[in-house]
Amino acid sequence: MTRTDSTPGPREDTLELTQEWDKVFPRSTQVDHAKVTFHNRFGTTLAADLYRPQGAGGPLPALAVSGPFGAVKEQSSGLYAQAMAERGFLAVAFDPSFTGESGGAPRYMASPDINIEDFQAAVDYLSVREDVDPERLGVIGVCGWGGMALAAAAADPRIKATVVSTMYDLSRVAANGYFDSSDSAEARNQMRASVAAQRTADYRSGTYAMAGGVVDPLPDDAPDFAKDYYAYYKTPRGYHPRSLNSNDGWTVIGGSSLMNATLLGYIEEIENAVMILHGDAAHSYYMGKDAFARLQGDNKEMVTVPGASHTDLYDGGGKEAIPWERIAEFLTANLG
Template structure:
């Protein structure tokens, strides 16, 4: 099986990881029209999970320091007063807020937190042109921008803000925690290190010659894209599945390509990222300073996940007594997207309550 993983191109790694009463209670922030663009946000409940009656929900927008306007779902505990501890959630890599991140957000709101689930720059309902671009810097900045937004809401205690990243956004969450001292607690669930897997392939099976060839192909693609005036897509999760597909690819298909997790705006459910999005990840390791994170970190991974080594290796670099690695027995990578029997919400609640107090 490892040999099969080694034969999967590094670019494929990017593709695989692939309203109500609140509006009367929570007023939108006043925004400078120069900083923020109007987005066309759907008002329908188009999530892959049912709506909770325990929380209020509203669509909101905020902007990052690159001037990109991001779309988000805000979940607030119903009939609770006072300042809230807040959490910003995003991921998986190539997913949208209507999928796993929204499920995490709504469930944590049921447990007393104000939670923002956002679409990253260039994806989903968020702004940014061209579409379907991934960036180690901008996607880290998206988390910091979410903290900007939460810290300026009247209902939020700005000294009690945490973040949560799923899959590839678990790596971005760690990078954000390393740079943003306002973040008091970080969770990375079923984490991918997108820089490592893009540059080195699965289980670090790619050598310098293979990396050079990848760079050559992607730079040739840049030329073609410029000539054509379009950006070629790498493709989402394979459909139909090849006969020799590894189990983890079958697991991705079972989530992104079936009614269980399919969403019309999800890159993984459809055409995937721009091919050339892989380029910056080859040269820009996102976890270089994770050993300098002083705030609390919880890494969660499935025992049977093909990606488990990303969290195990990241944990070895973390310093201090407020860092923890939790392995979920029997769980796969995708189980931590939406399986209520696998996602340790009790542990998440306890962790955030301890470090966002």
């Protein structure tokens, strides 16, 4: 049968993937690594790093991992995936649509619908692998992808366990500002007017203006969380050439639809297990606590890491802030 654009069914684009190890963390000798691709229901081909325990027989419990928002799989999500593979899980760390090595155009756009779908597409992929037990699937979301992970768990009961680390509720921040400091119709309407003007300018010019990544150079009066972002994304600790946050960031209008979304609208209805992991020194801690307060059931767990900042939970912050064994025990208990 000759395929046409109107033929229903999946189709994957061919992506050029870097095969050499180019992560910001060391490669584990306990884990096998491979590049893989899969597609979402919008037809975008996603690129992922697959981490599998060496010598493990299947079928295995499996995890889909992504985040932070504006990062790539060679950064924090890859570290989480590899660490979980060291503890017996098959894990894929993927680049979201329009970013990193994944497909999708125009580049550096975000969409709450498409990005939640990216998580579900990873679950689709894992569920049909012969070395994966489709009844033992979970997700891990870091930073802004923590909120996406909760939204995916609310939408998809195949996700039996969810771990969100140092989470952002991106729709809340987009609509209300940090600490809800701009939670007013006036402030939102000003933002809408700014986005609308930028859309007109972009369409006229035929290009998309870039918002810029993490501020560089860092001003002396920058808040502590901005300094933390700089220390991760702009130094050898976490810099990666494909990372939006390390370089030119999203397009100015890239995340504008988040403002009209409600990512966590139905998290009270998540029946499967959820762990919310947060540092009590993180500027984002209030978002994790507020999300946890809404969860229902006795299979929900809040883990607070004393003294940990937001980015300490990206990679441990040089002080082993990430409780790997606690995460693995939670996943093992709830994935069987």
